[in-house]
Amino acid sequence: MARNEMVKPGDGHALPRYRWWQLFSRSLFHLYLPGERGAPETWSVDVRHGGDSDGEVRAQLYRDGVNQARSKLPAAFVVPGGTIEVAVSGFGLKRCHYVMHDGSERQLVPDPASAEGRRAHLKRTNPALSRAVGIASVIVLVVALVLGVPQLIQQITQLPLIAESVGTFTSPFHLPAWANISLLVATLVASTERALRLRYNGILDGGLFDGGD
DSSP: OOOGGGEEEOOOOBOOOOOGGGTTTEEEEEEEEEOTTSOEEEEEEEEETTOOTTSOOEEEEEETTEEEEEEESSEEEEETTEEEEEEEETTEEEEEEEEETTSOEEEOEEOTTSHHHHHHHHHHHOHHHHHHHHHHHHHHHHHHHHHHHHHHHHHHHTSHHHHHHHOOOOOSOOOOHHHHHHHHHHHHHHHHHHHHTTOOOTTTTTTTTSOOO
């Protein structure tokens, strides 16, 4: 997780309202904690996946809607009682958790207007459908690994330098172009669905290829 040196002071601006067109470009999570005098405080983490003006993806930390800090990702924000840890993958957030001093942790609550919040609402209101969607996502990713990885290895070993060094590999699967494109689209959808639930696996969710931290 990020070192505290990566965290920079905030400028005090107000937390912008979440807009419907930001569903797949912005993640917003909240943490409710008692303040120093016992009054409740809302700590919010806002991540714009398209990056800031310099193209860098950062997490912004707010307390009661006022900007307190910002950090490149992965981030570690010190808050009362512990630390908020934030990390991304190529498909969205893979971690946004409050880690307490005793080592216990819990995921922050997604804003109801966000895509993550709408996915959480589905889980609360229709757990059976939510479970089915989650299982379907895993199945799609497993199928993509089984069918896609051998084809990728074959293409890599056909490169002259690699072929001369280790020989070539012939994939047992040879899908037509339309099938590979469909599989790729289904994989992107499945990994995005899992990111909405902050589910991440280094193999299933493309950690070997997407550059996620």
